[in-house]
Amino acid sequence: MKHHYDTVIIGSGLAGLRAAAEASEHGSVAVLTKLYPTRSHSTAAQGGIGAALGNEEPDSPEWHFYDTAKGSDFLGDQDAIEVMCEDAIRTIVELEHLGVPFSRTSEGKIAQRRFGGHTRDFGKAAVRRACYSADRTGHAILFALFEQSELQGVNFFPEFHVLDIVIENERCLGVIALEISSGEIHTFSAKATLIASGGYGKVFRTTSNAYASTGDCLSILFNAGIPLEDMEFFQFHPTGLYGPGILITEGARGEGGILINAKGERFMERYAPAIKDLAPRDMVSRAVMTEVREGRGINGRDYVYLDLRQVPEEVIKERLPEISTFCKIYLGIDPSGKPIPVLPTAHYAMGGIPTDVDGRVLKDERGSVIHGLYAAGEAACVSVHGANRLGCNSLLDTVVFGRRAGMAINSDLRNTEKGSIPQSMIDKAGDEIDSLKNRTGDEQAGTVRNELQSAMTDKCSVFRTEQDLSDLAGKINELKEKSKKIELKDKGKIFNTELLEAIELDHLINLAGAITHSALQRRESRGAHFREDFSERDDRKWLKHTFVFKTDDRLEFKYKPVTITQFQPEERKY
Amino acid sequence: MKTCTFNIKRFDPEKASTPRWAKFSVEMEQTERLLDGLIKIKDNMDGTLTFRRSCAHGICGSCAVKINGKNGLACQTLIKDMPDTITLEPLEAYPVIKDLVVDMSPFFEKNDKVMPYLVNDETPPDRERLQSPEDQHKILQSITCIMCGSCTSSCPGYWANKDYLGPSALLKAYRFIFDTRDNASGERLEKIIHNNGLWRCRSIYNCVEVCPKEIDITGHLSKLKRLAVKKKLLERK
Numbered sequence: 093m094k095h096h097y098d099t100v101i102i103g104s105g106l107a108g109l110r111a112a113a114e115a116s117e118h119g120s121v122a123v124l125t126k127l128y129p130t131r132s133h134s135t136a137a138q139g140g141i142g143a144a145l146g147n148e149e150p151d152s153p154e155w156h157f158y159d160t161a162k163g164s165d166f167l168g169d170q171d172a173i174e175v176m177c178e179d180a181i182r183t184i185v186e187l188e189h190l191g192v193p194f195s196r197t198s199e200g201k202i203a204q205r206r207f208g209g210h211t212r213d214f215g216k217a218a219v220r221r222a223c224y225s226a227d228r229t230g231h232a233i234l235f236a237l238f239e240q241s242e243l244q245g246v247n248f249f250p251e252f253h254v255l256d257i258v259i260e261n262e263r264c265l266g267v268i269a270l271e272i273s274s275g276e277i278h279t280f281s282a283k284a285t286l287i288a289s290g291g292y293g294k295v296f297r298t299t300s301n302a303y304a305s306t307g308d309c310l311s312i313l314f315n316a317g318i319p320l321e322d323m324e325f326f327q328f329h330p331t332g333l334y335g336p337g338i339l340i341t342e343g344a345r346g347e348g349g350i351l352i353n354a355k356g357e358r359f360m361e362r363y364a365p366a367i368k369d370l371a372p373r374d375m376v377s378r379a380v381m382t383e384v385r386e387g388r389g390i391n392g393r394d395y396v397y398l399d400l401r402q403v404p405e406e407v408i409k410e411r412l413p414e415i416s417t418f419c420k421i422y423l424g425i426d427p428s429g430k431p432i433p434v435l436p437t438a439h440y441a442m443g444g445i446p447t448d449v450d451g452r453v454l455k456d457e458r459g460s461v462i463h464g465l466y467a468a469g470e471a472a473c474v475s476v477h478g479a480n481r482l483g484c485n486s487l488l489d490t491v492v493f494g495r496r497a498g499m500a501i502n503s504d505l506r507n508t509e510k511g512s513i514p515q516s517m518i519d520k521a522g523d524e525i526d527s528l529k530n531r532t533g534d535e536q537a538g539t540v541r542n543e544l545q546s547a548m549t550d551k552c553s554v555f556r557t558e559q560d561l562s563d564l565a566g567k568i569n570e571l572k573e574k575s576k577k578i579e580l581k582d583k584g585k586i587f588n589t590e591l592l593e594a595i596e597l598d599h600l601i602n603l604a605g606a607i608t609h610s611a612l613q614r615r616e617s618r619g620a621h622f623r624e625d626f627s628e629r630d631d632r633k634w635l636k637h638t639f640v641f642k643t644d645d646r647l648e649f650k651y652k653p654v655t656i657t658q659f660q661p662e663e664r665k666y
Numbered sequence: 667m668k669t670c671t672f673n674i675k676r677f678d679p680e681k682a683s684t685p686r687w688a689k690f691s692v693e694m695e696q697t698e699r700l701l702d703g704l705i706k707i708k709d710n711m712d713g714t715l716t717f718r719r720s721c722a723h724g725i726c727g728s729c730a731v732k733i734n735g736k737n738g739l740a741c742q743t744l745i746k747d748m749p750d751t752i753t754l755e756p757l758e759a760y761p762v763i764k765d766l767v768v769d770m771s772p773f774f775e776k777n778d779k780v781m782p783y784l785v786n787d788e789t790p791p792d793r794e795r796l797q798s799p800e801d802q803h804k805i806l807q808s809i810t811c812i813m814c815g816s817c818t819s820s821c822p823g824y825w826a827n828k829d830y831l832g833p834s835a836l837l838k839a840y841r842f843i844f845d846t847r848d849n850a851s852g853e854r855l856e857k858i859i860h861n862n863g864l865w866r867c868r869s870i871y872n873c874v875e876v877c878p879k880e881i882d883i884t885g886h887l888s889k890l891k892r893l894a895v896k897k898k899l900l901e902r903k
Contacts, residue, residue: 127720127726127728128728128770128774128813130726130727130812130813131720131721131726131727131728132726133720133721133726135721135725135726135812136721136723136725136726184794185790185792185793185794188794188795189786189790189794189795190784191783191784191842191845191847191848193802193805193806193809193845194794194802195799195802196797196798196799196802197799198798198799199796200796200797200798200799200801201793201794201796202794225809226806228725228809228810231725231810231812232809235809236784239782239783239784240783240784242778242782242783243783273763273769302720302721302722302726303719303720303721303722304720335697336699336722336723338722338723414725417724418723418724421724421742421744422697422723422744423697536709536710536713537709537713538705538708538709538710539709539710541709542709580713581712581713581714582713582714582716584678584680584681584714584764585680586678586679586680586763586764587716587763587764587767588716589708589716589717590708590713590714
């Protein structure tokens with residue numbers, strides 16, 4: 093079936109929906125998602141969305157700007173960071189007007205709490221900047237944006253799996269997708285295509301990410317010659333529930349929770365004397381892993397405790413109900429009475445599809461754009477998060493840059509003619525599905541996927557070395573070969589999730605390669621990328637963004653300077 | 667470790683016209699989720715087994731299924747709380763697409779009928795609209811709904827009459843009617859006061875029993891009923 097829209101958006105999380113609301117004011121909009129819109133992974137965001145509202149104590153957008161630049165280990169582009177922080181207050185007020193049910197202060201204002209790396213007076217002390225709806229902030233915003241975009245007449249295509257993004261002569265013509273329920277191929281021709289498909293945490297074994305977070309669109313674009321930016325920077329959230337890796341919000345520490353080791357020490361006092369447990373995530377994750385490595389994990393094992401016993405029970409009940417439920421369901425413990433075993437969990441991709449501050453996708457490190465192609469949210473790299481994202485800046489990023497991409501689409505639409513997707517591309521997508529279904533061999537997708545995820549978690553996590561990374565690169569090549577021998581049992585058309593998992597696995601392997609090789613190249617330690625063999629930040633050589641290109645199955649690296657406007661790189665102490 | 671028998675009601679429309687039952691024997695840890703078991707079967711035993719899943723920790727609502735006769739989330743049900751034989755069926759009352767996957771569109775369409783969005787046509791203030799914590803608490807339970815479909819699928823009122831809005835859509839109406847920032851409560855109430863709406867709820871409490879977010883849905887619907895009666899009585903005067 094063939095569809096024609098002015099704008100096609102892939103992904104129905106916060107970035108996609110905010111862009112859809114904007115773009116639907118000037119043209120027809122289709123939103124494709126491989127789930128249902130309300131199932132998008134934005135719904136799992138817990139702790140808050142950052143803005144210097146100053147509702148609970150004095151705050152300023154400039155402090156927010158400074159914290160974000162410093163949090164990024166000075167790899168974030170400061171023009172983009174300034175845009176985001178300056179737009180934050182307007183963004184939150186707008187969300188509130190759209191119906192987001194934020195938690196409230198006694199005066200009825202939006203309630204705010206402390207979060208990692210957010211400070212007053214350029215690092216003096218932690219500040220209450222995260223606006224929240226208990227610990228279900230992503231869910232609250234996602235539902236409000238979904239409800240409003242339905243009202244605005246956005247057309248939703250739930251359970252459509254993207255097979256290809258069509259680019260010809262440096263112009264994007266639209267999307268080819270599989271309707272999961274029927275197995276039929278649909279095409280969506282569009283003047284503008286926005287990638288808002290989220291992250292790819294499923295390259296790792298222990299992750300807070302959803303099964304759907306497989307980065308399909310990034311991999312498709314990478315194969316089409318579009319570079320990926322800063323892929324070596326992947327955030328490991330310090331407090332994943334020990335075992336399943338389920339996220340326990342930083343808000344738990346914002347409300348007074350502390351991390352303790354086997355000796356009962358509040359060990360963050362040693363690593364970040366000023367803001368302790370509310371240091372940025374890269375530092376806290378390294379601290380947790382250092383405690384474990386040096387034998388101070390609980391009972392000598394590989395986890396530490398997140399202790400909420402000193403947080404008043406009514407605060408937990410009112411502001412952290414969801415994570416308390418997780419602890420009760422998955423570990424059988426009540427966090428008011430017992431500390432929570434935690435370990436870092438793969439959480440957020442700082443890297444992604446390079447864009448300008450208006451969401452236009454860049455095809456090279458010099459800033460040239462692909463016409464009609466946009467990206468926003470976790471899939472994109474603007475870059476506001478640089479080498480390490482601060483908590484509660486990701487929701488802000490999605491809404492601010494989702495809206496800006498929508499506005500850019502509106503202004504570009506006027507000068508764009510409708511293109512059409514060539515039949516040859518549609519045939520190619522169909523052939524690829526047939527060849528996957530007809531493939532023979534003795535491998536199973538699940539086994540190869542598990543091997544990949546384990547290898548990534550073991551060798552490309554909080555601490556990295558040249559040896560581990562090159563071993564991993566070899567392993568990924570081996571798995572790529574293995575994946576060609578995966579034989580599917582399900583040959584059907586209707587709701588063939590085995591087929592989809594095989595497609596997703598190819599994308600995961602592709603992205604794992606980009607991450608690993610980008611990490612091998614960067615011989616320094618910055619933000620979430622810590623090389624034990626190059627343990628210092630090296631601004632002289634490495635104050636630059638990585639652009640990895642895939643050409644004829646080889647990877648090529650180019651670099652782009654970081655935009656620094658207001659804050660010169662300094663030693664990062666907290 | 668324990669050996670669990672997964673007894674799954676399966677249906678493949680491309681192969682048969684009626685459902686069948688299939689048994690799988692799986693080694694499971696006590697702390698594992700039911701969903702982990704389904705994934706083990708799909709990965710290692712039968713790739714054709716079809717089910718929905720995404721977040722795997724009870725917040726996206728994808729994996730709602732009938733577990734030993736009672737609706738729930740496969741990702742929020744642990745093996746330690748299950749007997750050795752686990753019977754899984756697709757959610758009742760929705761058309762089955764394949765195995766444990768049902769067509770959710772009738773469910774979402776009902777939601778669309780209750781004006782499921784905040785309406786406020788007044789010029790907004792420069793800052794947030796104020797709302798006291800007490801007023802926010804009125805909608806606190808209702809905003810935690812993840813729209814998994816467990817409630818509506820467990821409702822005898824819905825089994826008997828597929829035109830009934832069902833508990834989930836009515837809860838959504840509640841969420842906006844009791845939001846102090848909303849201006850369309852009267853209009854929204856009219857959309858649910860009819861024989862296929864609020865009055866078809868017979869307070870059976872199945873919805874409350876199965877809700878994975880432990881929302882007192884029937885209690886919320888009772889508040890709506892009281893509001894509706896009051897409105898009609900006032901109109902009569």
